[in-house]
Amino acid sequence: MQQKTTSTCPRTIGLDCHPDSFTAAVLRGETPATARTEKIFNKVPIGQLAKWAQKHTDPGDGIVLEASGNSFHAVRTLAAVGRQALVLESAQLGKLKEAHANNDKISAVRIAKAYLAGTAKRVWVPDVQTQERRDCFHAYMKAVRRTTQMINRIDSYLSDQGVRLPASHPMDCEKTPALVQKARSWSVRQQALLKVHFQDLAHAQQQRRHWEGVIAQEVIEDPVLLSLVRLCGVRHITAFCVGAIVGNIDRFENPKKLVKYAGLNPAFDDSGEGQWHGGVSGHGRKDLRSILMQGAQALLRSSHPLGKWGRRLLARKGQWNLAVAAVARKLLVAIWYLLKGQWTQLEEIDAALQRKVGKILSDIGPEGFAAAGRKRKDIRAEVLERLKTGRVYLLGRDTMVIENRR
Secondary structure (H helix, E strand, O other): OHHHHHHOOOEEEEEEEOOOEEEEEEEEOOOOOOOEEEEEEEEEEHHHHHHHHHHHOOOOOEEEEEOOOOHHHHHHHHHHOOOOEEEEOHHHHHHHHHHOOOOHHHHHHHHHHHHHHOOOOEEOOOOHHHHHHHHHHHHHHHHHHHHHHHHHHHHHHHHHOOOOOOOOOOOOOOOHHHHHHHHOOOOHHHHHHHHHHHHHHHHHHHHHHHHHHHHHHHHHHOHHHHHHOOOOOOOHHHHHHHHHHOOOHHHOOOHHHHHHHHOOOOOEEOOOOOOEEOOOOOOOOHHHHHHHHHHHHHHHOOOOHHHHHHHHHHHHHOOHHHHHHHHHHHHHHHHHHHHOOOOOOOOOOOHHHHHHHHHHHHHHHHHHHHHHOOOHHHHHHHHHHHHHHOEEOOOOOOOEEOOOOO
């Protein structure tokens, strides 16, 4: 009788995945204390994951793995053969790894028991489109950082050589290399070094412009992302970032959860007698939060009602960063409502929105228009019509229409 009860207990399978292999620990039990290890499959080639799951697991088994470089691919591979898997956050599991001896077998058991304990956070597995957008956005941000790095590197080298450029000639200007050559007499080695630095800067700028064009075209083709451009402080980079990082808005049942996900809710500690309230750094999605704060700074410099509210808050508190975070938080709340379809039809397209659309189209460039087989003025007219009425015309794709929702 006892054997029958044990056999009906649920099974939890912990996977420790690596690029070339995986180790699986099959545990039976409902709690970490009562769960016993039935079997361990050590260092199975990762290419056999689907066949292994079909042979050794059941659809009702709980399969869990730690977030890693190929965890999302493993989840999709298991889903293709009818097995559902969960991804657990690696931060807490990494602390457990440091506290105990570690190998693949121990890690697989530890992952399963962490899930049974209920303390490990689950990681949302993005769909394929959202994953591709995230990859593109991260490539864009890498190009931005590389551009800034090379500008600072050249500026530091010139300063070390006693050369200061006028403000009218920024480092990324096409005429700057020639101006630097005339600034003083350079040795052969110095000229070689400057040449490589400016080549690296030009390459980083080229990569940045490429991704800006890709992002701009993606935004004007997607009705949901394009609708975000209606908001002051949101252009195509911010809209694309929201689509890539947030993904399916339905996983946030209210604006507060989205604000917490972005890390725009102030941190606090109310333990014991002492109380502490901190800023917004150190938790949440830093990439999403930083992009929203850039939009918030633009809002604070505008005549938009939200910008005026932010300046009044700045006058009361006297802290610029606090005002920026507060405006970014309100902007994210507005994005949540808009993504939920709670928006109204525009009565007219004002000059500011027209300029914003023009800048987005400029990032697409002539090559993007040529690839789409469309003229800029025609695309501009259709984009403005979409923003006003909700109609959607996709570049090089089938035409579709979305409803205006109140």
